[in-house]
Amino acid sequence: MTFRRAIGNPTKAQQAYQDQARTLGCIACKVRKNRKxxxxxxxxxxxxxxxxxxxQLGHDKVIALCSWHHRGELIGTMSSDAMRDRFGPSLARHKRDFMEWVQDVTGERSTSGLQAIQDGLIALSQNNTLTTHDIGRGLNA
Structure with a gap:
């Protein structure tokens, strides 16, 4: 049996957008100003x-998240509570708190607010006003 996506495969433009988002890094970590x-x-x-x-809304309605913020994947011997304290809530493990945090940050209780921030950072990087080094430093660039 072959697995097929419910929304099909991304177009070249959609894949390019996803690659840009992935290069930017976890938008939740950027907004939270996590050092790593x-x-x-x-x-x-x-x-x-x-x-x-x-x-799913489509291949152009995506946000880049690290494995903690996306799937709640723990690192090393850290507990879920320790991860939450250090990096903030996980969408998978603490959805209500994650969405409340999104609302506090963006003014809307939707991941579309995070995508808007992500899109702004991608646009800045494309206009050469934000370098890859700046992106790695977070939103204070």
């Missing part, structure tokens, strides 16, 4: 109402 991202960057496909199991 606690795992590799992954692409989170936004869904209707930001609800697990709902239809």
């Amino acid at each position: 991202q606690p795992g590799p960057t992954e692409i989170h496909h936004r869904t209707i109402g930001d609800l697990h199991g709902q239809k």
